[in-house]
Amino acid sequence: MPISYLEESHIFAIRTARSSYLFGINDSGTVQHLYWGSPVHAGDCADLLRAKHHSSFDAAVDRETEEYGGWGGLLYAEPALKVTFGDGVRDLLLRYDGYLMDKPEELVIRLADEYYALKVNLHYRVFPEFDLIERYVTITNGEPSAVRIEQAMSAIWSVLSLPAYRLTHVTGRWAGEYQLRSDVLSEGKKVLESRRGFTGPHANPWFAIDDGTASETSGHVWFGALGWSGNWKIAAEKTTFGHLRVSGGINDFDGSFAIAPGESYTSPVFTGGFCENGFGGMSRQLHRYQKAAILPGSRERKVLYNSWEATEFAVNVQDQKVLAHKAARIGVERFVVDDGWFGARNSDRAGLGDWQVNPQKFPKGLNELIDEVKSLGMDFGIWVEPESVNPDSDLYRAHPEWVYQFPTRAGSQLRNQLLLNLGLPEVKQFVLDFMTNLLSSYDISFIKWDMNRTVTEPGIADERQQREHSDWIRHVNNLYEIWGELRRRFPNVEFETCAGGGARIDLGILRFADQAWISDNTDALDRLHIQEGFTYAYDPSVMMCWVTESPHGMNGRRLPLSFRFHSAMMGGLGIGANIDRWSEDELAEAKDYVEQYKRIRLITMHGDLYRLSSLRHSNVAACQYVARDGQESVVFAFQNAQHFGAWERRLTLQGLDPDALYEVDAGDGRAVTQHGSTLMQVGVALGFSGDGQSRMIRIARVER
Known part of the structure; x- marks a missing residue:
């Protein structure tokens, strides 16, 4: 059994193939973390539940290692949960209230406040074969008035008694995502976060902890990844008593929200794991878990051609046909038209939001190109950016109230566009309706879903939303619901997540996305750094990699076609160069590499990665x-x-x-x-x- 309860010692033991995770109920009714690491006998660990006192200034040291503690009493560390009750009381005292274990791999620990009718359920789902545990919380308000949630973490992960703590994470920026960093943690708090409305390119909700000696092939590593595609926060806090607690969940910055009487809130999932075989072993555990439990499917990754770099906004049916014929010659299996096919979209200044086929660019409609592409033996895909709108568009002129805005502010434009308030029911319905119409009207097998701006001026739209004040959460939840519904309606369509490059990739959106665009930087050498950092946390089968021009437009670097193809063949192979300019020799060489990729892609997609x-x-x-x-x-x-x-x-x-x-x-x-x-x-x-x-x-x- 992966989960057991030792009633005599009040210890819960989670056992995976190569790890133990222990916590217990102490004399004060608090759920206390005890151990996480290589397998141990839980029955030998009862003494770990003893209370720890240092002085009147640190009277409850054991609260630093609570499994899930509310802000109140003697807790001064980063709280798992901070609330304000209807009477203004901000003190939360959670006590153990029993457990449920309906399935061998799932456990629910029930907590309740000592006085108020607030219930918190801690959920644990164990994946023994991957040495991983999924954790999340459900908070239920039984009070007669609303309870305001100031901070609600999905989980607290505790790593105890290491001689040193080293944090490994990724950072970056547009066109330079997933750069690996390692920091030795001293006392205090290191915060990784996004406040930009999506996951963000500057940090990613994944972490790894070791004692400073782990390598790619050896050493103990503790790690976790949060499944949330909006504002998030992971805080690694080393205490003066040598404990490390890593909390993670939706970011509390500008993020408070209310739970009405009788209602509940469920947090995102925060997955954690332990590995004895270094960072490489950690990655393989995460990759196998994602294949088995996260990704929506395992379809063979088709060789893709995207026409953006060849034509940019100057899309027209004849030029696209020429590119399609060249793509088919070299063995491409999916032809994708990017931005510029709709509305008055001749630049990034107009047309975004008007999702009708441009009649000047496609006089006979989109089917003329789709039929040509399919006659060449390729699938057809298309680019959309449903969450944004240009002020110069019919959509904005009809519904200026649909964008995020404060009434006294003009609103910031990024890339000449504003962001639709996806939290509004009518906006959510608009996006779902036009995507349904697009996919019902045309034989489209692939959607590249982009988002090219951060959230700014997140204004509140109505009185109900003003009370709830959870714009950031509603946007992401509605996005998930739209993607989920589209996948149900169109099960044969594959979806790619893209946000100004790799700014929205996490275990939340990957439950809906078949693949991910990890960076707008397609230089083959730069990509080696980006792809390395990406694979620390995420499965290489989802990362799309393109072969583009040499010299590269971003840095002028010249690399042979072989280098560019080999770099791109380590994920899903795409080609983004203007192949209409390639010589016959280059086309022949490219065809050979495409054939090589097709022979090995099942290994790269389904196999184990060793860096x-x-x-x-x-x-x-x-x-x-x-x-x-x-x-x-x-x-x-x-x-x-x-x-x-x-x-x-x-x-x-x-x-x-x-x-x-x-x-x-x-x-x-x-x-x-x-x-x-x-x-x-x-x-x-x-x-x-x-x-x-x-x-x-x-x-x-x-x-x-």
Whole structure:
């Protein structure tokens, strides 16, 4: 049983394949965290429940390690829950009120305030095979008046008694997302957050903790990821008594809301896990969990062509047909028209919100292009940005009251657009209706859903919303409901999440999105850094990677087509270059790489990822994907620059059977057969010579 209750010692024990998670009920009726790490015998840990007192200034040290504590009494750490009752009392004293365990993998701990009729249920869902626990809370107001929620975290994760605490996370900005950072935590609080209305490119709701010695392949790592696509906060707080508590949930900044009498609030899910095998093991646990429990499907990732960089807003049916024929020649399976197909959309200054096909660009309607694309053996996809509107649009002229706004402010324009208040029922219905009409009217198999601005001036629209004051929450919940309904109505349509690059990717939106656009920066070398950070938390099967121009428009870097394709083949392969300008030789070379990708994409999509080498520490970046049955593997290796006198680099592999024989094909016509132990200890020679070199190596198990 993954969950058990030791009644004599009042301890709850959660046991996964390779970890133990313990908490208990102490003498004051508080739920106390006890242990999280390698497997232990819960019955030996009863003494961990004892009260801890230091002085009158720290009279209840054990409150620092509460499993879920309300702000009140002697709690001075970051609270899990902070409320204001109808009579103005802001003190919350939660006590244990029993438990429910209807399923072997699910546990509910019931808490109740000592005086007020406020109930809090702590939910635990265990995934033993992944060493992961999903946690969230439900808060129910039994009071005769509304209760204002000032802060409601989804969970508190406690890591105890390490000699040092190191936090690993990602940071970034537009076109530079998912940059890895590590910080040794001293006493105090480190906050990762977004206040921009969506997940954001500047931080991501994922964290990892170790003692400062963990590596890619070894060491104990504690980690977590929050499933929320709006304003969020994760606070890592090291106390003066050596405890570390990591709280996470919806951001309390400008985020208070009311729960009416008899109503409930359910928080987002905050997933946590423990790994004994370093950051690589952590990532593989998260990837397997996402495939099994988060992602809506596992359909084969089709090779995609997007026409944005070729035409930008100058979309017309004839040019799109030319690009479609070129794309089909090189083996593309899905043709996507980006921004510019609708309304008066000739630039980013007008037309956004008017989701009717532009009759000048498509005189015979959109079906003329769709029929051509499908006759070439490709699916058709299209770009939308349903949450935004240009002031110069028919939609805004008809409904200026639909945007976020304060009555005394003009409103900030970003990218010449405003943001629709998706929390309004009529706006939610408008978006659902036009998307339903679009997908019902045309044979569209793919939607790229973009959002190119942050939330500003989040004005309240009516008296009811003024009382609730939860604009930020309503927007995200309505977005989820729209995506969920569209997936139910159109089960064969695939969806990509995009927000000015990779600004809305998390375990919340990934419950609805088949794939994710992780950055507008498509430079193949920059992408190696971005993709590395992304895969620490998220499965590579969802990340879309494009082959674009050289020199690259963002930084002028020149890279060979081989390097650009190999970099993009580590996720879902897309092509975004203006292929109408490619030579016949370039088209032929691209076709060969597309064929190679099709032969290995099931390994990269469904296999296990091993990060072998990083440009953060080396001149070589390398990743290996191993099929789940262990029969095949593929390695992508990249050399940034050649250094005179450097030794030949050998790359040691991972995830193979040491006693098995493997055929190694580096694409140079000289396949060799070696044992797994040799490949993992001695390695394979890369044979790089020159700057911007790359190689794809295929490995297949040889049956004896």
